[in-house]
Amino acid sequence: MKKYWWKILGIILLIYSIIMGLLGHVPALPIVHETIRNVYFHVPMWFTMFTLYIVSVVYSIKYLSSANPQHDFVAVESVNVGIIFCIFGLLSGMLWANFTWGAPWPNDPKLNGSAIATLMYLAYLVLRNALEEEQKRARISAIYNIFAFPIMIALMYILPKTTDSLHPGAGGNSGFGQFDLDGSMKAVLYPASLGWILIGIWLMTLRFRIRKLEYQNHTATL
Amino acid sequence: MSLFKEVKSLIRKDIVLEWRSKYAINGIVLYVVSTVFVCYQAFKSVDPTTWNALFWIILLFASVNAINKSFVQESRSRQFYYYTIASAKAIILSKIVYNMLMMLLLSSIAYLVYSIIFSTPLGDPILYLIAVSLGGIGFAAVFTMVSAISAKAGNNSTLMAILSFPIIIPLLLVLIKVSKNAMDGLERSISYDELTVLAAINILTVAISLLLFPYLWRD
Amino acid sequence: MKKTILFLLLVINGLMCSFAQSNTGVEMATGLRSSGKIYVVVAVLVVLFLGLAVYLFTIDRKLARLEKQQKR
Numbered sequence: 039m040k041k042y043w044w045k046i047l048g049i050i051l052l053i054y055s056i057i058m059g060l061l062g063h064v065p066a067l068p069i070v071h072e073t074i075r076n077v078y079f080h081v082p083m084w085f086t087m088f089t090l091y092i093v094s095v096v097y098s099i100k101y102l103s104s105a106n107p108q109h110d111f112v113a114v115e116s117v118n119v120g121i122i123f124c125i126f127g128l129l130s131g132m133l134w135a136n137f138t139w140g141a142p143w144p145n146d147p148k149l150n151g152s153a154i155a156t157l158m159y160l161a162y163l164v165l166r167n168a169l170e171e172e173q174k175r176a177r178i179s180a181i182y183n184i185f186a187f188p189i190m191i192a193l194m195y196i197l198p199k200t201t202d203s204l205h206p207g208a209g210g211n212s213g214f215g216q217f218d219l220d221g222s223m224k225a226v227l228y229p230a231s232l233g234w235i236l237i238g239i240w241l242m243t244l245r246f247r248i249r250k251l252e253y254q255n256h257t258a259t260l
Numbered sequence: 261m262s263l264f265k266e267v268k269s270l271i272r273k274d275i276v277l278e279w280r281s282k283y284a285i286n287g288i289v290l291y292v293v294s295t296v297f298v299c300y301q302a303f304k305s306v307d308p309t310t311w312n313a314l315f316w317i318i319l320l321f322a323s324v325n326a327i328n329k330s331f332v333q334e335s336r337s338r339q340f341y342y343y344t345i346a347s348a349k350a351i352i353l354s355k356i357v358y359n360m361l362m363m364l365l366l367s368s369i370a371y372l373v374y375s376i377i378f379s380t381p382l383g384d385p386i387l388y389l390i391a392v393s394l395g396g397i398g399f400a401a402v403f404t405m406v407s408a409i410s411a412k413a414g415n416n417s418t419l420m421a422i423l424s425f426p427i428i429i430p431l432l433l434v435l436i437k438v439s440k441n442a443m444d445g446l447e448r449s450i451s452y453d454e455l456t457v458l459a460a461i462n463i464l465t466v467a468i469s470l471l472l473f474p475y476l477w478r479d
Numbered sequence: 480m481k482k483t484i485l486f487l488l489l490v491i492n493g494l495m496c497s498f499a500q501s502n503t504g505v506e507m508a509t510g511l512r513s514s515g516k517i518y519v520v521v522a523v524l525v526v527l528f529l530g531l532a533v534y535l536f537t538i539d540r541k542l543a544r545l546e547k548q549q550k551r
Contacts, residue, residue: 045539049532053525060521072508102475151430158426165423168413178412181472185405186427188464193430196457240535247542254549 048236055079055230063222069138076134078226082234083127084152089235090120090242091159095187098180108250110176113183114166115245117159119238124156148205151193158186263353266346270354271361278362284333285362288326292318292370300377308443311380316436319370319395320428326366327359327403328420331411343477352473356404356466363396383445391439394458398431401462405469408476434458 059078067074094116101109131149132142143149165182169175278284295318306314342351371392375382382388406424413419438454 045536049529052528056524056528057521060517060524066507154426154429161422161426165409165413165419168416168419174412177475178409181476182409182423184472185409185465185468188468189427189430189461192457192461192464197430197433240539244535244538244542247546251542251545251549 044236045240048233048240051229051233052237055082055226055233058226059230062226065223073134073138074223076130077223078230080127080130080134081227082231083123083130085231086234086238087120087123087127090116090123090238091187091190093239093242094120095183098183101176101180102184105173105177107172107176107253110180111246111249111253112242113180114163115242115249117162117183118245119242121156121159121163122241123234123238124152124159128152128156146205147197148194151197155190155194158190162186263347263350266350267354267357270342270346270350271358274354274358275361284326284329285365288322288366289369291325292322292366293373295322296370296374296377306378306380308380309440311378312436312439312443315370315374316395316432316439318374319367319392320399320432322366322370323363323396323399323403324421324424326362327400327407328410328417329407330355330359330404331408348474348477349470351477352404352408352469355408356401356469359400359404360397363400364393367392367396380443382443384442384448387442387448387451388439390455391435391442394455394462395431395435395439398435398458398462398465399428401465401469402428402431405465405473408473412476431458431461434461 055078059075064072064074094113097109097113097116100106101113128149135144135149136142162179162183166175166179169178299314299318303310303314368389371389403424406427407420410416410420410423434454434457438451438458441451441454
């Protein structure tokens with residue numbers, strides 16, 4: 039029998055984050071007001087996306103050393119689900135920015151960086167479509183994935199630190215820790231992030247299993 | 261030691277091949293000059309920010325066109341021959357170094373032509389030149405590996421553009437910032453951070469290319 | 480023109496901020512909370528999310544069944 043405990047844990051954590059995220063105590067800040075609660079729902083999207091991309095690159099490395107097609111399936115499905123979470127993060131961030139920063143797309147290095155990272159992973163999917171032969175496709179796309187990953191890290195985590203940004207914790211702005219004196223926000227944000235990461239991995243495994251079934255069917259009919 | 265020797269002879273082979281035909285370098289120089297001239301005709305005079313951005317865009321497209329061919333110009337049988345006599349690491353290293361040399365030449369020609377036709381006061385020409393040469397080296401490092409990937413994937417130039425542009429953008433952003441600092445003649449210590457990031461990205465890309473290319477090459 | 484509008488907005492914003500801070504600090508949605516209506520919103524969100532979770536579980540079970548069939 040499959041183990042379901044971590045899926046249930048993810049759901050419980052998310053229900054906790056919905057209840058405590060809306061009812062819990064938040065610091066009173068100018069401009070953002072109650073929208074500060076978006077932190078509990080917007081930030082976990084990025085954590086989940088990032089976790090999935092790490093899973094993808096790890097399995098790409100594994101594929102290069104093992105040539106096992108299942109590792110390739112995990113890598114591509116992680117990217118697929120990661121792109122969905124990236125789009126969610128961008129959309130929720132645009133909505134929030136529209137109300138607090140005055141425009142859906144302020145010229146912010148983190149926004150531009152994540153948009154470009156999306157392009158990078160879309161390019162990865164285009165590369166997969168351009169290759170016909172299965173083994174060759176798996177190997178070349180794994181190589182591109184590993185090659186692009188450190189540049190994505192530089193893009194999203196190192197460059198915004200050196201330039202001015204509207205996001206907290208970048209370019210001289212203070213992080214959220216300064217306002218969150220009693221740690222009540224951390225007590226919601228971290229469980230929420232873990233919950234979303236678990237759900238993201240669950241979605242990835244679902245897609246992975248579908249792809250594996252398709253592959254087995256395909257090889258059985260041949 | 262033998263790796264070093266292999267790299268040296270492979271680079272010499274590339275240079276000799278290029279010197280005999282002079283096809284690639286002439287074509288690219290012509291491309292740069294005509295693009296600069298078209299831009300000059302279209303804009304006549306521009307403000308410094310546009311000048312800077314235009315220069316990097318011209319250089320970007322020139323380098324994509326130049327490096328795109330580095331793995332497809334040689335026939336399959338000849339590549340097979342290299343496979344038997346040289347290690348994969350030596351081949352990618354020689355290609356990267358050769359492309360870096362070519363990009364250094366190309367970017368200095370582009371800079372010369374651009375600043376003669378399209379003269380704009382520069383605050384700190386030496387820093388600008390450093391930024392241009394670092395940029396050329398960075399373009400070469402990234403595009404060599406991507407061109408190897410796209411050559412394996414049936415080498416169409418659209419794929420090369422799709423694969424390389426998202427990767428090159430972070431480099432380009434840093435480069436535009438440094439060169440803007442140089443144009444405005446700001447204190448050099450302001451740009452040290454960016455120069456370190458540039459050097460770090462270059463070293464990182466070369467290291468990853470060295471690690472990954474053997475997997476790409478065995479076929 | 481644009482600059483004057485921006486300046487005016489800034490002044491108004493500053494006035495409002497200082498006014499708000501002199502009275503009760505930053506304004507939060509206390510009305511929704513004190514009337515107890517916020518619990519409705521929370522309940523709706525929890526129900527929606529639970530529904531989605533159950534749906535995910537059914538997909539998971541269905542896949543497990545297909546995998547078992549495949550093995551036979």
